[in-house]
Amino acid sequence: MEIKACLFDLDGVVVDTAKFHFLAWKRLGEELGFDFTEEDNERLKGVSRMRSLDILLEIGGLTLTQEEKEAAAAKKNEWYVEFITKMGTDEILPGVKSFFDQLKAAGVKIALGSASKNAMMILERLEIVNYFDAIIDGTHVEKAKPDPEVFLKGAEAVGVQPGEAVVFEDAAAGVEAALNGGMRAVGVGDPAVLKGAQMHIDGFEGFTLEKLRAGLE
Ligand code: B16
Numbered sequence: 001m002e003i004k005a006c007l008f009d010l011d012g013v014v015v016d017t018a019k020f021h022f023l024a025w026k027r028l029g030e031e032l033g034f035d036f037t038e039e040d041n042e043r044l045k046g047v048s049r050m051r052s053l054d055i056l057l058e059i060g061g062l063t064l065t066q067e068e069k070e071a072a073a074a075k076k077n078e079w080y081v082e083f084i085t086k087m088g089t090d091e092i093l094p095g096v097k098s099f100f101d102q103l104k105a106a107g108v109k110i111a112l113g114s115a116s117k118n119a120m121m122i123l124e125r126l127e128i129v130n131y132f133d134a135i136i137d138g139t140h141v142e143k144a145k146p147d148p149e150v151f152l153k154g155a156e157a158v159g160v161q162p163g164e165a166v167v168f169e170d171a172a173a174g175v176e177a178a179l180n181g182g183m184r185a186v187g188v189g190d191p192a193v194l195k196g197a198q199m200h201i202d203g204f205e206g207f208t209l210e211k212l213r214a215g216l217e
């Protein structure tokens with residue numbers, strides 16, 4: 001089927017903000033009295049902020065009241081935002097812009113499908129807001145990935161059928177969300193983790209629309 005739109009996850013696909021999420025969660029763990037490792041951080045990729053906090057607390061063996069949880073999540077977000085406000089345009093992952101340019105030239109729509117409530121700020125820092133025909137982020141959805149809501153809304157916003165859209169995702173729950181929505185998925189990262197995706201790439205360096213079409217045939 002023809003590719004009329006490409007829907008992009010943000011963290012881990014367009015930009016590596018996972019390192020900043022990690023530093024902020026680690027600091028929160030330290031404040032709460034336990035260590036949070038990079039390996040633990042893998043469990044938070046693509047997961048919403050509050051669900052991430054639940055996982056962190058589970059790792060630390062702690063229980064907090066709802067009020068304490070909200071305060072902790074707000075604190076973590078403040079630290080995280082501090083990092084991303086310092087981000088420059090060079091943080092965009094290699095090859096992404098050139099791939100966007102090819103999509104634009106071919107008339108393929110571009111949409112964002114991210115769990116992050118900070119997505120707009122990140123796109124502004126990277127100076128790539130104008131590439132997007134639609135931006136669906138954590139402020140627009142109720143259901144987290146693997147629910148397909150974020151991608152279905154993206155496809156709808158750019159006026160294409162799910163079958164005409166291709167999702168780029170670095171998280172297993174994101175690939176699942178795409179498939180649940182009837183879209184094709186390109187896993188960005190380890191094929192063993194991103195099971196079910198129709199195609200896998202390491203990143204966008206050297207990647208082309210032609211390669212995408214060939215890989216999905
Ligand atoms: P925020 P994505 C996700 O972004 C991150 O992968 C995940 O680690 C984070 O917890 C989530 O956004 C929420 O982010 O705290 O900024 O709202 O991969 O869906 O682009």
Ligand code: MG
Pocket residue numbers: 009010011012013045046169170171174
């Ligand atoms: Mg991601």
